[in-house]
Amino acid sequence: MSNLTLTDVEKTYPGPVTVLExxxxxxxxxxxxxxxxxxxxxxxxxxxxxxxxxxITSGEFTIDGARMNDxxxxxxxxxxxxxxxxxxxxxxxxxxxxxxxxxxxxxxxEIDAAIEKVSGQLxxxxxxxxxxxxxxxxxxxxxxxxxxxxxxxxVYLFDEPLSNLDAALxxxxxxxxxxxxxxxxxxxMVYVTHDQVEAMTLASRIVVLANRGIAQVxxxxxxxxxxxxxxxxxxxxxxxxxxxxxxxxxTGDVTRVKVHGAEGTITSAVPTxxxxxxxxxxxxxxxxxxxxxxxxxxxxxxxxxxxxxxxEVTQVYFGSPNDExxxxxxxxxxxxxxxxxxNMRLTAxxxxxxxxxxxxxxxxx
Amino acid sequence: MDNIVGKKSGLVWAVHLSLALxxxxxxxxxxxxxxxxxxxxxxxxxxxxWKSLTASEQSQTLRTASPDEQQEIDGVFVVEGNLFESxxxxxxxxxxxxxxxxxxxxxxxxxxxxKGTATLTVTANGDYRLESPEAFEGRRGERVxxxxxxxxxxxxxxxxxxxxDENNREGMAKAxxxxxxxxxxxxxxxxxxxxxxxxxxxxxxxxxxALLIAVVVGLxxxxxxxxxxxxxxxHNEVGIGKSYLGAWLAHTGFGMxxxxxxxxxxxxxxxxxxxxxxxxxxxTDFQIFVKIILxxxxxxLASFAIFQFLWTWNDLLVALVFLIDSSGxxxxxxxxxxxxxxxxxxxxxxxxxxxxxxIAVPLAVxxxxxxxxxxxxxxxxxx
Numbered sequence: 053m054s055n056l057t058l059t060d061v062e063k064t065y066p067g068p069v070t071v072l073e074x075x076x077x078x079x080x081x082x083x084x085x086x087x088x089x090x091x092x093x094x095x096x097x098x099x100x101x102x103x104x105x106x107x108i109t110s111g112e113f114t115i116d117g118a119r120m121n122d123x124x125x126x127x128x129x130x131x132x133x134x135x136x137x138x139x140x141x142x143x144x145x146x147x148x149x150x151x152x153x154x155x156x157x158x159x160x161x162e163i164d165a166a167i168e169k170v171s172g173q174l175x176x177x178x179x180x181x182x183x184x185x186x187x188x189x190x191x192x193x194x195x196x197x198x199x200x201x202x203x204x205x206x207v208y209l210f211d212e213p214l215s216n217l218d219a220a221l222x223x224x225x226x227x228x229x230x231x232x233x234x235x236x237x238x239x240x241m242v243y244v245t246h247d248q249v250e251a252m253t254l255a256s257r258i259v260v261l262a263n264r265g266i267a268q269v270x271x272x273x274x275x276x277x278x279x280x281x282x283x284x285x286x287x288x289x290x291x292x293x294x295x296x297x298x299x300x301x302x303t304g305d306v307t308r309v310k311v312h313g314a315e316g317t318i319t320s321a322v323p324t325x326x327x328x329x330x331x332x333x334x335x336x337x338x339x340x341x342x343x344x345x346x347x348x349x350x351x352x353x354x355x356x357x358x359x360x361x362x363x364e365v366t367q368v369y370f371g372s373p374n375d376e377x378x379x380x381x382x383x384x385x386x387x388x389x390x391x392x393x394x395n396m397r398l399t400a401x402x403x404x405x406x407x408x409x410x411x412x413x414x415x416x417x
Numbered sequence: 418m419d420n421i422v423g424k425k426s427g428l429v430w431a432v433h434l435s436l437a438l439x440x441x442x443x444x445x446x447x448x449x450x451x452x453x454x455x456x457x458x459x460x461x462x463x464x465x466x467w468k469s470l471t472a473s474e475q476s477q478t479l480r481t482a483s484p485d486e487q488q489e490i491d492g493v494f495v496v497e498g499n500l501f502e503s504x505x506x507x508x509x510x511x512x513x514x515x516x517x518x519x520x521x522x523x524x525x526x527x528x529x530x531x532k533g534t535a536t537l538t539v540t541a542n543g544d545y546r547l548e549s550p551e552a553f554e555g556r557r558g559e560r561v562x563x564x565x566x567x568x569x570x571x572x573x574x575x576x577x578x579x580x581x582d583e584n585n586r587e588g589m590a591k592a593x594x595x596x597x598x599x600x601x602x603x604x605x606x607x608x609x610x611x612x613x614x615x616x617x618x619x620x621x622x623x624x625x626x627a628l629l630i631a632v633v634v635g636l637x638x639x640x641x642x643x644x645x646x647x648x649x650x651x652h653n654e655v656g657i658g659k660s661y662l663g664a665w666l667a668h669t670g671f672g673m674x675x676x677x678x679x680x681x682x683x684x685x686x687x688x689x690x691x692x693x694x695x696x697x698x699x700x701t702d703f704q705i706f707v708k709i710i711l712x713x714x715x716x717x718l719a720s721f722a723i724f725q726f727l728w729t730w731n732d733l734l735v736a737l738v739f740l741i742d743s744s745g746x747x748x749x750x751x752x753x754x755x756x757x758x759x760x761x762x763x764x765x766x767x768x769x770x771x772x773x774x775x776i777a778v779p780l781a782v783x784x785x786x787x788x789x790x791x792x793x794x795x796x797x798x799x800x
Binding site for chain 1: 691694696697713
C-alpha cells in the first residue's frame with residue numbers, strides 16, 4: 053500500500069517567488085505517474101517535495117494517510133534516482149547498494165541476499181566490485197536504479213533518469229524501467245521527464261504541469277485525445293497541434309465551425325449549447341489528423357511553403373491562415389512529391405477536431 | 418592543451434626557462450647544505466662543496482728512506498719501500514724528481530737520479546726502488562714529487578655529533594622530538610575542527626551562515642601578531658602558561674581560517690545530488706560527513722595538512738611566545754638553530770648538519786605528498 057495524496061500544496065521561495073500553487077493530486081498504489089512540463093514549471097521541485105528534499109510551503113502531503121510534511125526523507129519510505137546518478141564515487145557498486153541497508157542496520161546476510169537478487173535482475177553481478185568511474189553511463193544508471201530497489205521502498209522517485217544517456221541507451225533503459233515496473237506491480241513510481249516519448253510510453257497517468265499548477269492529469273491517450281486546455285493540447289504530441297482561430301456557426305450534438313479566412317466549414321464531434329453560436333474559438337487539429345480534400349467541408353486551405361518528405365510521412369508547412377496563429381503543419385501519410393507551392397485544402401474527421409474557448413476545451417464545458 | 422593544433426607560442430620557452438631557473442634556485446642551496454653536512458670543518462674551510470663531489474688531484478712532496486737503510490744485493494745498492502706512511506694509499510697519477518717538473522714521469526717509469534749515478538722506479542701505489550752500483554751517501558733520502566688522485570671523502574661525524582652525542586648540549590635530537598611534539602597535534606587538531614566547520618558552512622542550513630563565512634574570510638587577512646600578547650595573557654590566566662598545549666591551541670587558532678576556507682570551498686563543490694541521495698538513503702548529517710564528505714575531501718584535507726605541517730614545523734614565532742621557557746627543555750629546532758648561529762657561527766659543518774636535520778622531514782613530506790599539494794592548491798578553483 054502506498055497512496056500519495058497532495059492537498060492544496062504550494063511552494064514559495066523567498067522573494068517571494070511562487071513556483072507551485074494549488075497542487076491537488078492523488079496517486080494510488082501501483083501507478084507510474086509521470087510529471088511533464090516545460091523547463092522551470094516546477095516538476096522537479098514537486099518531486100523533491102515528495103522526496104522531502106524541499107519543504108512544503110503550505111498544504112498537506114500524505115503517504116497512506118500519514119502526514120509527511122515534516123518527516124525527513126529517510127523515514128518516508130521512498131527511494132530516489134537522480135539525473136546525475138549520484139553514485140558515491142569512492143564506493144564500489146556493492147557498497148553503493150549496501151549503503152542504505154547498512155544505515156538501516158540490516159544484517160550482512162540480509163544485505164548480501166538483497167544485493168545478489170537485485171544485481172541478478174539488473175545484470176550488474178559482474179560489476180559489483182568496480183568503482184562507479186569504471187562503469188559506462190548505462191551501467192551507472194542501472195546501479196542507481198538497483199541502489200533504490202535493494203531498499204524495497206514504497207515509492208520510487210525518478211528525476212529525469214534517462215536524460216544523461218545517449219539516444220540508443222535511452223530507449224533500452226526506458227524499456228528496462230517499463231519491465232521493472234511490470235515486475236513490481238505493487239510499487240508506486242513517480243517519474244519526472246521533459247521527454248514526451250518517455251511520458252507517453254511509461255506512464256499509467258501523466259501530470260502536465262504549467263503556470264505553477266497542474267494543467268491536466270490523465271492517461272497518456274486521454275491527454276492526447278481529450279486535452280482539457282490549449283496548453284496540454286499543444287504540449288502533448290509532436291509537431292504540436294495546430295490552433296486555428298475561428299468561430300462556431302452551428303451548435304448541437306455536433307458543432308459546425310469555420311476557420312477565419314476559410315470559405316468552407318468543418319464538423320467537430322464536440323457537442324455545444326445554443327448560446328455558443330458565433331463564439332470566437334480556437335479550432336485545434338493535430339498535424340497527423342489533417343487530410344487533404346477537395347470538398348467544401350474543409351478547415352483550412354493555403355499554399356505549401358515548405359515540405360519535408362520523411363518517407364513514411366510528409367510534413368507540409370503553410371503560412372498562417374489569417375496572420376493570427378503560427379505556421380500550420382500537416383503530416384500527410386506516405387510520399388507527396390512536388391507539393392511545394394501548390395494550393396492544398398485540408399480537413400479532419402469530426403472526432404479529431406478540438407474546440408477551445410478562452411484556452412479551455414469545450415469538451416469539458 | 419598540448420594537442421591543440423597550431424604553432425607553439427614562444428612563451429613555452431619562457432615557461433621552460435623559468436621552471437629550470439626555479440629548480441636551480443631551489444636545488445642549489447639544498448644540495449650544498451646536504452653535501453656540506455657530510456664534510457669536515459677543514460674541508461669546508463678550504464674548498465667549496467661542489468669540489469668535494471669529484472676526485473681531486475693533490476700534489477705532495479715525499480722522500481724515500483734515508484741511505485742508512487740501503488741494502489747491498491748482488492753488488493747493487495738498493496733502497497726499497499713505500500712513499501706513503503699511512504695505509505691509505507692514493508693512486509699516483511704522475512711523479513717527478515725535480516721541482517721544476519713535478520709531473521714528468523708516469524707510474525712505473527724508471528729515471529736516473531743523483532746525476533746519473535742511480536735509478537729510481539716509482540709504481541702507482543707508491544712503492545719505490547732506488548738502485549745504484551755505488552753506495553748511497555748522505556742523511557736524507559731522494560726527494561719525490563707526487564701527484565695523486567684523492568677520492569671524495571665524506572664523514573658521518575657531524576651527524577653523530579649533532580644527533581647522538583649526549584654530551585652535546587646544543588644537539589638537535591631533543592629539539593627534533595620537541596618539534597614533532599608541537600607539529601603533529603598542531604596539524605591534526607585544526608583539520609578535525611575545520612572539517613566539521615567546513616561541512617556545516619558548506620551543507621547545513623542555519624541562520625547567519627553567510628555572515629560566518631564572511632568572518633572566516635576576513636580572518637584570513639588578520640596578521641597573527643595581533644593576537645600574540647592577548648592570547649598569551651589568556652593562556653597564563655587560564656593556567657596553560659607556556660606549554661605544548663598552549664602551542665597546539667595557538668597553531669590551531671592561527672591555522673583555522675585557512676583550513677575552514679580551503680575545506681569549505683572544496684566541500685561546497687561536491688555534487689549536491691550525492692549528499693541528497695545519502696539523505697534519502699537515511700544517513701544523518703554526521704554519517705554523511707564521515708562516510709561521504711570526508712573520503713571525498715581527502716585531497717583537500719591532505720593539502721591543508723601539508724601546509725599546516727610545514728608552517729608549524731618551520732615556525733619560530735609561535736614557539737617562542739607560547740612554548741619555550743627559560744628551562745630550555747621545550748626548545749624546538751628553529752630556536753636551536755638560532756642559538757647555534759650565535760654560539761657556533763664559525764662551525765659551518767655543525768650548522769649545515771643541524772639545518773639539514775631540520776629540513777629533512779619537510780622534504781620527505783613534500784616529496785611523499787606533492788600530488789596532493791598541487792591538487793589541493795587547485796581545490797575549489799577548478800571543477
